[in-house]
Amino acid sequence: VENGPKTSRTAAQKRAEIRRRKLLMNSEDRMNKIVGFSKSDGESNGKTCPSVRLTSLTDYLVFMFSLAGPEEEDMLSVDPRSRSPRRGLQKYLSRFDDAMKLRGQLASEKAAQDSGGNGDELDSFRLFRLTGSALLAIFVRVFVCQYLSIFAPFLTLQLAYMGLYKYFPKVEKKMKTTVLTAALLLSGIPAEVINHSMDTYRKMGDVFSDLCVYFFTFIMCHEMMLLFSSETP
Amino acid sequence: MASAGCTWFVVLVCVFVCNLVKALLPGLSSLLSKVLQKDAEQEMEMRSEIQNMRAELSSISMMDEFARYARLERKINKTTDKLKTHVKSRTAQQAKIKWIVNIVFYLLQGALMVSLIWKYYPVPVTVVPSKWIAPLERLVAFPSGVAGGVGITSWLVVCNKVVAIGLHAVS
Numbered sequence: 568v569e570n571g572p573k574t575s576r577t578a579a580q581k582r583a584e585i586r587r588r589k590l591l592m593n594s595e596d597r598m599n600k601i602v603g604f605s606k607s608d609g610e611s612n613g614k615t616c617p618s619v620r621l622t623s624l625t626d627y628l629v630f631m632f633s634l635a636g637p638e639e640e641d642m643l644s645v646d647p648r649s650r651s652p653r654r655g656l657q658k659y660l661s662r663f664d665d666a667m668k669l670r671g672q673l674a675s676e677k678a679a680q681d682s683g684g685n686g687d688e689l690d691s692f693r694l695f696r697l698t699g700s701a702l703l704a705i706f707v708r709v710f711v712c713q714y715l716s717i718f719a720p721f722l723t724l725q726l727a728y729m730g731l732y733k734y735f736p737k738v739e740k741k742m743k744t745t746v747l748t749a750a751l752l753l754s755g756i757p758a759e760v761i762n763h764s765m766d767t768y769r770k771m772g773d774v775f776s777d778l779c780v781y782f783f784t785f786i787m788c789h790e791m792m793l794l795f796s797s798e799t800p
Numbered sequence: 801m802a803s804a805g806c807t808w809f810v811v812l813v814c815v816f817v818c819n820l821v822k823a824l825l826p827g828l829s830s831l832l833s834k835v836l837q838k839d840a841e842q843e844m845e846m847r848s849e850i851q852n853m854r855a856e857l858s859s860i861s862m863m864d865e866f867a868r869y870a871r872l873e874r875k876i877n878k879t880t881d882k883l884k885t886h887v888k889s890r891t892a893q894q895a896k897i898k899w900i901v902n903i904v905f906y907l908l909q910g911a912l913m914v915s916l917i918w919k920y921y922p923v924p925v926t927v928v929p930s931k932w933i934a935p936l937e938r939l940v941a942f943p944s945g946v947a948g949g950v951g952i953t954s955w956l957v958v959c960n961k962v963v964a965i966g967l968h969a970v971s
Contacts, residue, residue, distance in 0.1 A: 689968065689969055716931065716932065716933065716935070717933060718933070779958045783959065783962045786808065786950065786955075790808065
């Protein structure tokens with residue numbers, strides 16, 4: 568009688584043990600099915616798929632993340648000569664990190680802008696340029712414009728500024744992180760190329776500002792002179 | 801003649817007013833949100849209540865009067881959560897008001913610019929001898945087409961830039 572329940576417990580235990588082993592053994596097969604491996608492929612080629620021990624949810628997510636990319640085919644190939652999934656995984660993780668950092672930078676720059684800070688400060692050289700353009704416009708209106716186009720002195724002035732730039736203290740302009748620069752960085756364009764392009768764009772903007780100030784001052788001066796000449800008898 | 805002579809000045813004043821209002825927009829939004837917010841006092845009361853309770857909590861010994869301590873702490877937590885919800889809704893309302901004010905401003909500015917262009921597109925804002933502005937006379941005169949004239953679009957662009965630089969320098 569005593570042996571009966573003991574035997575049944577042992578049988579139940581045995582069955583539980585068998586079920587547990589079956590579940591544990593099949594976990595890898597189940598994972599392979601999810602990610603697209605099939606048992607028959609591995610066996611038919613006579614080579615084993617890279618076995619990945621997925622012991623936790625983090626491992627699973629990291630593994631899935633590493634598979635989401637253009638190198639998916641390489642990583643899934645059963646050719647042992649193909650690149651290891653580790654390299655692709657690291658590449659995607661680093662890109663993910665970059666995207667998160669850029670997102671943080673964008674948010675902080677937006678907060679700084681909202682709080683009233685403006686990135687484009689009027690440094691001494693910029694102020695010098697604008698003042699020089701205004702003064703030249705007045706001079707050109709009074710003395711020069713009857714003889715030649717007003718844009719000729721302006722171009723000469725810009726050439727002079729290019730030479731005078733080195734005599735002014737250099738202000739390190741921090742590259743502002745915008746949505747455009749973040750998108751360009753994430754698409755693989757090197758940061759130096761982006762910096763160089765932004766620098767060129769900034770210089771073109773400075774020239775345009777000088778031109779606007781020059782032209783505005785010229786027209787204002789012209790109108791003032793017309794007004795005073797019409798008022799004087 | 802006088803009206804033609806004043807065109808450049810009218811455009812300049814309009815651009816200046818637009819840029820000035822744009823610079824004052826954040827202040828205007830916050831003023832409007834303060835006016836429209838009705839329960840700002842409630843937030844102040846909650847904050848002072850939390851402050852008082854925290855002062856009371858610091859005076860109670862946890863070992864000696866644990867029940868009272870725990871009760872007060874729960875009350876503080878509950879009031880803090882209520883305050884957080886209140887602040888969240890206030891911030892959302894402020895953002896909404898800011899968004900609406902910005903949209904209204906940009907619509908008005910756009911309408912003003914379009915009406916200026918519509919009114920002055922065949923007439924230059926001012927006229928100078930065309931050789932002064934060679935070789936860009938066609939570009940500068942667009943869309944009036946008058947030789948030596950300064951078109952409304954060029955003048956708008958120039959005024960916008962100069963007024964923005966001026967206001968930035970002043971601010």
